[in-house]
Amino acid sequence: MVAATDHAGAASAHNERSVATVESRSPGEPIMAIISLRDQRITVYDAHGWIARAPVSSGQKGRETPAGIFSVIEKEAEHYSNLYDDAYMPHMQRITWSGIALHGGPLPGYAASHGCVRMPYDFAANLFDITKLGMRVIVAPVGVEPADITHPALFQPKPGAGALAAARIAEADEAARKADQARLAALAASREAARAMMLVRTTENRKRVLDAQLAGAERAVASAQSAEAKEQAEDAKAKAAAKDTELEEQLAGAKAELQPKLDAAASAREAATAAEAARAAAAQAAREAAQDLEPVSVFISRKTQRLYVRQGFQPVLESPVTIEDPDRPIGTHVFTAMERGGADLRWSVVSLPGGHRDGEAPTRGSRSRNVEPTVTDLVAGKDLGAAKEALDRITIPPDTLDRIAAMASPRSSLIISDEALSAETGKGTEFVVIMSGEPQGGIKFRRHGAETVRYDRPGNRLPSWASPFATPFFRW
Secondary structure (H helix, E strand, O other), X not given: OEEEEEXXXXXXXXXXXXXXEOOOOOOOOOOEEEEEOOOOEEEEEEOOXXXXXXXXXXXXXXXXXXXXXXXXXXXXXXXXXXXXXXXXXXXXXXXXXXXXEEEEOOOOOOOOEOOOEEEOHHHHHHHHHHOOOOOEEEEEOXXXXXXXXXXXXXXXXXXXXXXXXXHHHHHHHHHHHHHHHHHHHHHHHHHHHHHHHHHHHHHHHHHHHHHHHHHHHHHHHHOOOOHHHHHHHXXXXXXXXXXXXHHHHHHHHHHHHHHHHHHHHHHHHHHHXXXXXXXXXXXXXXXXXXXXXOOEEEEEEOOOOEEEEEEOOEXXXXXXXXXXXXXXXXXXXXXXXXXXXXXXXXXXXXXXXXXXXXXXXXXXXOOHHHOOOOHHHHHHHHOOHHHHHXXXXXXXXXXXXXXXXXXXXXXXXXXXXXXXXXXXXXXXXOOOEEOOOOOOHHHHHHHHOHHHOOOOOOOOOOOOOXXXXXXXXOOO
């Protein structure tokens, strides 16, 4: 682990804050980011542990960043707020459509924003470069971290799902190759038929001209006044008749060759049409097989006694579930499929506590980022008993369980909570769960004027340019 200093370019010494990163291994793709409101810190995790952490500045008192479960739903490298005096929010990663986001900004050393989570400028830029839409963002009242967990209720993919997708992709590639071949064959057959048709038409035109000449010769014979003239006319008529017979034979031969070529062209067009339909069907099957490997999110609410499934920000299914002792709290737990461990998925869990010890987020002048983790933190992050008990209490209908298992893949998640889905869950989002026992000033304030919030970049802004000194290598 190495510590470095992030320079935000601001005058205040508070803007120079420590950023830590793991250098003992190459960082993988970020799977989740956990923000501790009490510690004013963000920690980013890949499948093997934390890879980077940095200080943050969350929402000030009255506009607190809401604790809960979110995901990145939009990214914009250069963003200006139309709600807060055109404020510059570089490397913005939105987690609610009402305006809560992660972005670079000044860090005074305490919670000072209007609800967003400010990060050191360089850290925000590096995080922006490697994250993807859908990355899980957990905003916790205190310090929590993922812990490995095994339980028979955690979804495991059906054997051969990856092989099936690979087979469908191979079939789609082969169908595309055959469709290309059939299309080229149809074009070649059409060209041959066109040549044959042109020969027929040319021969017919020549014969019409010769027929006219023959008719003229016949009239000349009939109107001849002398034996010599008649002889000459009959000689011309004989020559025209001979050429007419020859053209008649040529025309018959051209027509005989034309029909098979027309038939071949029609057959080739039908084959090309069928091959294109097969290509489209194989491509659709490959897309569906690949989509089945996309991460799936499952949310189970004790409050509604229902299970919800989303994939690619789209609702997939909804089903009732049975929760043992439904009047007893079950907690809020985020289970994440980190990676495949052989044929099975390896899962982790983050369990969220009910709130801060003092019931509030850090305020101006707080030095909570220097506070050592408490027993409460360790229980929240490491004690698997509550998480396993939550899994034990839930019974999912077998048909629903089979459908979910068919879609399970790395980065899939299962969220169990006492809470219902937040109203922030909607079109173009993952599940959003907001902790009802925590301050929500930042999001309540935004909801009041949500319809007036615009996120379009002002047209009079100068474009931003990438630094010529930028490095292609990952570095925090």
